[in-house]
Amino acid sequence: MAMMNAQQYRDSLARRKPMKVYLDGKRLDNPLEHPYIRTSMNSVALTYELAHDPEHAELMTAKSALTGETINRFCHLHQNADDLVKKVRMQRLLGQRCGTCFQRCVGLDALNAMFATTFDMDRKLGTRYHARFRKFALAMEKNDWIVDGAMTDVKGDRGKRAAEQQDKDLYLRVVERRSDGVVIRGAKAHQTGSVNSHMVLVMPTASLKTDEKDYAIACALAADAQGITYIYGRQSCDERKLGGGEASDIDAGSAAYGGQEALMVFDDVFVPEDMIFMNGETEFAGQLVDQFASYHRQSYGGCKVGNGDVAIGAAASIAEYNGVAKASHIKDKIVEMNHLNETLYACGIACSANGAKLPAGNFFVDALLANVCKQNVTRLPYEIARILQDIAGGLMVTLPSAKDWLNPQTGAILKKYLAGADGMSTYERMRMLRLIENLTMGRGAVAYLTESMHGAGSPQAQRVLINRLANLEEKKVYAKSLALNGSLETVEAAIRAGLEKIHTPDA
């Protein structure tokens, strides 16, 4: 059986070679022991742990398309729309359990996109990447490994493309071509879960022009490969995790779980030939990016909905602690939170259910709806968080430190004066407020809000795709036909004749 459990996952990471991880100005001797990293690893570990829970097996596991074995769904090549729907439901489940980013989707989305693009590349250009990538995908499944999908370059001057940058390294590129592989240099930003991964799948960050062949590189590396440096990103309120003990646990808001991003620097790293899946095929960079992005925009219709469930649960809980759960305006606000959260979920489900088979054999989401999904994710969680702060009350930002609670003198005062509704625990009330702070301003907000904004592409990226996929020409036919009293036959003919049918399911 290929599936690791949580402990096996932790052990497997510990077996990596020493990695160069910097955090807060120092290189870490034992990265996995650092409280920021340890808690972020806890989130990832859930993806292993719940896969062994029979209650969740349907969502957490799948039958491999490559071997027929039962595998962790995070390694699965989607075979049908139901697989896509289950992916979203799995993500919601995990988002509910950890209340933050569990980091493993990016690899899953990269696997499926790379699988499809290598197939198309080979078919069109006669290259031989697909079989090679299939082998890679199979290994990931067998090992139940986590792949960091390394796409986002640091980009330098955003007004210029890769080849125009003053410093050519601002987009990751091939700096040397050898008979047995290539040497790459550059940096990938915002690498979610990278320090918690086994492998890295490097991909280009944008469409490329023909003079940008050196940037058209996709390849895999071990996370502990020679030449990779990780510089860990700070998160709002990260220091709450330091110190340890109950005070730290309380003030962190969510003691056990966290997310992770790092800047990943590739300082002339060698990649052997059999780990290269694109090398100079500039014309396919755009497709790869769009496919990855669409899969990943679908993902947000699952994980962020799970986080939203936590936010809603926190609202309902604090309303009880405060003694206002029955106020009509509170109930109505919670309805609104649910309405917004389920709207996101509907988008995640719809772009999955409307999925279609790719030439490579795996299944692709409805790209228009996946972009619509992500566009909503850049808005609705912010409104849900705003309502959550409304329901929480001002104490969420004026609450004294947990150490004041644990100090007997001030603790007695706080116990007396921070009492909520009769019969409710003041201690629990305090901890719930800290969770709400976490979700709307702290480490959780990094995942629930800012990552919702920029992960899988910033809002404008989705608008560009919505514009491209919305099939305005066909819609103009509808309007003109009605305005000019055209016959039904004419409309049908106009639609059939030559109108590009991008949005397949409705064409």
Place this chain on the structure above:
Amino acid sequence: MAMMNAQQYRDSLARRKPMKVYLDGKRLDNPLEHPYIRTSMNSVALTYELAHDPEHAELMTAKSALTGETINRFCHLHQNADDLVKKVRMQRLLGQRCGTCFQRCVGLDALNAMFATTFDMDRKLGTRYHARFRKFALAMEKNDWIVDGAMTDVKGDRGKRAAEQQDKDLYLRVVERRSDGVVIRGAKAHQTGSVNSHMVLVMPTASLKTDEKDYAIACALAADAQGITYIYGRQSCDERKLGGGEASDIDAGSAAYGGQEALMVFDDVFVPEDMIFMNGETEFAGQLVDQFASYHRQSYGGCKVGNGDVAIGAAASIAEYNGVAKASHIKDKIVEMNHLNETLYACGIACSANGAKLPAGNFFVDALLANVCKQNVTRLPYEIARILQDIAGGLMVTLPSAKDWLNPQTGAILKKYLAGADGMSTYERMRMLRLIENLTMGRGAVAYLTESMHGAGSPQAQRVLINRLANLEEKKVYAKSLALNGSLETVEAAIRAGLEKIHTPDA
């Protein structure tokens, strides 16, 4: 072959007995010839016409669950989630073609709800309604008939329930019980497509208490039954349809199509026993209403999206006529229209794809998502319409009459001064503006806006159901577990133990 075409449909309506239809203060001798009614019938006729178009057969037809025959999907008992998805896609298709309400969904939704509720009633109460209703449903299929789903009572004082009204008839009720049937009295408001229907399926309008047995009546009647009076509702700008000829066509905005609502009065109408499907079973009134409402709230995620496609097409078209199609703010507004419209569609698809089998054997939508869908329908089309008015420009409300256009003197002036972008037709520009007026203020707006608000239940009705279905208890478990650093085992156990799993697919 059971499926009528458009002409057969028209003929079949003409064969009905003379109906008592009042409009604008007079009883109509030949209702089907009145311009309001004729154009509303054109919308319905599309549901017959497109069913014969091979291009649309997959959406417009289905294989009957009762006979295995190919039938019009509007008569179909949904057998799986794919049927539900296709229903929504069919509705979008029709909404694109007529730009207004095609009136036939209510019957389809009533059929499926009644089918399910009669089954449950029989099972629980030992009644024998289901077989009787199955026969009725089969007849509808075979005849390819339209059923008006008559649910909404006039309600009188909304602060009181049925039995408390001063005038007991303000909710439709049984006034006499005979050995061979019952006599009913009352009125159903907002009867969409009623004058264009063959049959009427009367249902209670709300949950009922045990002292309201007389109101717990569900039954079928011919639309031309003795004792039924129709009083036609006015629509904004309806008079534009009068007069006829080109001027009328132009100023109507959409010459061919329209919607229809009427007040339907039952003046002691006799219903034979075999047409009665609920009679006093007050405890099932609520379920019937909720099931019908959820199906119908799904519907709006299809038809209104189709209307939205027309609105978007009108925006893109008028931008071209005005010469501003390339302005970045115009393009961005059209992206926003698409984003909002596809968000509705996503909700329609999601509540369908997440559907589940009912005990009766037919398929039911995910009720939470269907209510979320409809709640969005009460908001987003208004914003789409607002943007459409923004893009249209002020001329949409200051444009002179089509008669001014047709008068040679003023026509020449208008032709000169209302010219738009070079090379564009001023005539088409004018007609497109009239379509936009129709969609945002006129007859089309009745369907696209106000009906979006109140059809299938007003916004608050959805909020009540979202509140009921959102499973707050489970969400509180997530939040409390994270806030209190509870173990995963505890969370899983808490969720499994006794938490009601209303929202099945995510439990």
Place this chain on the structure above:
Amino acid sequence: MAMMNAQQYRDSLARRKPMKVYLDGKRLDNPLEHPYIRTSMNSVALTYELAHDPEHAELMTAKSALTGETINRFCHLHQNADDLVKKVRMQRLLGQRCGTCFQRCVGLDALNAMFATTFDMDRKLGTRYHARFRKFALAMEKNDWIVDGAMTDVKGDRGKRAAEQQDKDLYLRVVERRSDGVVIRGAKAHQTGSVNSHMVLVMPTASLKTDEKDYAIACALAADAQGITYIYGRQSCDERKLGGGEASDIDAGSAAYGGQEALMVFDDVFVPEDMIFMNGETEFAGQLVDQFASYHRQSYGGCKVGNGDVAIGAAASIAEYNGVAKASHIKDKIVEMNHLNETLYACGIACSANGAKLPAGNFFVDALLANVCKQNVTRLPYEIARILQDIAGGLMVTLPSAKDWLNPQTGAILKKYLAGADGMSTYERMRMLRLIENLTMGRGAVAYLTESMHGAGSPQAQRVLINRLANLEEKKVYAKSLALNGSLETVEAAIRAGLEKIHTPDA
């Protein structure tokens, strides 16, 4: 005493020479008797009538800056911020009374803008327009006349400027220069209240380049001048006004009042020298447009708030008729309507209170806030109207005709079945629903919604000005100083040194 009353106003219009007014394909013999025009004149007449009501004298009248006499405020050159505030309050008052557009603001705004621009022109260019215009303004005051501010050209291809149009007449221009004046040709669109006016003040529609001297024409004409043709604009539901009698009154929603727009065509009209206030000074066209627009954008923070008060009153009334006035969600929605409406009012008041003296001596609004005001007007009334439709219930679009009410047979049925809350009048309920239809879809919606969108410039026009006036450079100083821990002295110095202080009141 210079101030006319309502009857004197009507008489004065009747004394005009026969005007060429086309409506619905025919030239009208007696325009003022046509129901569309008569009801629009009623709205204007309120501006005369209320000026004689001592209760409203403070708002409706002012002490002339030219003569010291008491005059109608609609003829007043604003002398201080309080005048600007009172203008807004007067507009709210009138908007409450007629529930639509009372048409007289555009002249007031044109007077004040032209007064200021002619002064600046003379000062810079040595022209002699200001004294001439002062004389004109004085005559308007003395006669208590209405001036139609004729700015908006028909514009043809919006992707091109005036001089680039294929047909040069698509922007109004001078076609002949004579020793005693000029001859103009062109058309002004959307002329609010033009048929109800005594005079027309023609102005250019946009900034002009030096090769567009012929378009830099500002001048006054009598509304009945030789060569002017009016082609009346249609409004949604306008035909409800035809027929007359009670049925027409009921179905019109608002029987007495209406708005007015017409296309105004200038077919080689001669303008004598002393009525010309700009003639070729292209560099001042932009200023005139901006000043007029800012004044007019302030206006919308008054009149539309008054219309909003009617909408709110209608919501509160229909809630009573329906028996739901005490439902918490209904009350909350009415709070939201008030919140939005008062937000508009706050913008109207603020741009007035923050006004500043112009070189010409009259007072100007805070242009940034006036544009912000209008930008909100393009959004919030749409949301208020949406909520109003929510509260109204579906009957507002399915209500039978008033003729059905007046027909004894159907009338009895309607009286029985359309009853609302106990003790409420069904007749009043029906009429209130018609008012709501009027305000959200009918003639009233033309004024309350579409005119809110496009009157005084479409939304994008305000965004261009907000961008120009927002003083980003100063704001960057604040941010950089905080980010870089700059000293207070540095910030203050940076702000003082050379940063343009556009937004005077906060500099």
Place this chain on the structure above:
Amino acid sequence: MAMMNAQQYRDSLARRKPMKVYLDGKRLDNPLEHPYIRTSMNSVALTYELAHDPEHAELMTAKSALTGETINRFCHLHQNADDLVKKVRMQRLLGQRCGTCFQRCVGLDALNAMFATTFDMDRKLGTRYHARFRKFALAMEKNDWIVDGAMTDVKGDRGKRAAEQQDKDLYLRVVERRSDGVVIRGAKAHQTGSVNSHMVLVMPTASLKTDEKDYAIACALAADAQGITYIYGRQSCDERKLGGGEASDIDAGSAAYGGQEALMVFDDVFVPEDMIFMNGETEFAGQLVDQFASYHRQSYGGCKVGNGDVAIGAAASIAEYNGVAKASHIKDKIVEMNHLNETLYACGIACSANGAKLPAGNFFVDALLANVCKQNVTRLPYEIARILQDIAGGLMVTLPSAKDWLNPQTGAILKKYLAGADGMSTYERMRMLRLIENLTMGRGAVAYLTESMHGAGSPQAQRVLINRLANLEEKKVYAKSLALNGSLETVEAAIRAGLEKIHTPDA
């Protein structure tokens, strides 16, 4: 000259008796030196410093109504609408300079409210509080002291009022009455700036019933009075301030400034008679609360607008650093930020300009508009912050620590790879991102977002007042008159007859 400068203010605080201040579990020996407190004091110090800047004298100072001397405006009893407008502009100015809460408004608002309420109390009840309070106000002016307005009780079970709580101390109350004064017990939550204040003005937190006399206590105390304990509130990212040095400065986002809230516990504190301004007059508690709240809701239309200016400046700056300042969607988003921010400002200005004289002689804001102002403040800053995060890019939450920047090894990598637009400073880019993090998630967000939500009353509190002040009865008259075609005379009469005119300025 009564006005202190910044240094004098700091010295004056240092002269206070040792105060009992707990923070992070320990009693502080020297509170003013703690980095959290020191930076919060810097914000307050600005109110002293800028008062001595001639450029800002008009806003920052006023002529005392009590002495005619020039005083700091924060001690001023408003004498006219212009004073109210200047208050708002002063607050915007300060908000621009510190980018957070400067804490001094609450005292100003409490002074004006208490001044008015004591007058009304004396007049109605024959008490003699006003002269006493006048003396207190005079002392504050003369000393240029800061007054903490202590209103918000901890409230316990929010479903119960003061007298119903299990623990009677959960609302501050008189526990002993002596001949020379009273002894009070209880706690005030969220005490903004309390540790930076000289005096405390205790007030009741809500309307009171006649059985709650012990809670109807208003009185002044020295901030260092015997028996007061302060427990300092945590803020998001507060620990960034610890450690000191450049790394701490950078990561704090805004090095110099901060806000402050503390829980203030009154443990049987004695208040001498001459410092008591309400003692048992339950019927005036509600008025005092409402007046204070309205003044304070006006305040937010100034300070949060200033914070918004910083947010907008940060958006414009980071867009430049990133090289996207000219992208049309970025420019449009900045326009939207300005539009929203100026909408708040308009509300602040409008409720001031519409102010009216109180019986006590000082000026009061338009309460309806002040509540509308605050209601917008609970929404629009959240949207501004959301757009700011959109423009900032994901790096704002994945940026490595400043210590990584300062470490030569990682510093070189960051310098290379975090480069932005050509010619821009990477260091400045990093610091601007930290400011944005501060404003949207960190200490600044406490002030700009959560305090905007709950300060001066949570959103529902404003809705209650909007409902009370909106004069629905008058609005119903408008609607009914139009719907029923009522004569103007009737409307005017209906409005005059007995309709309460709450919203004076528009009556």
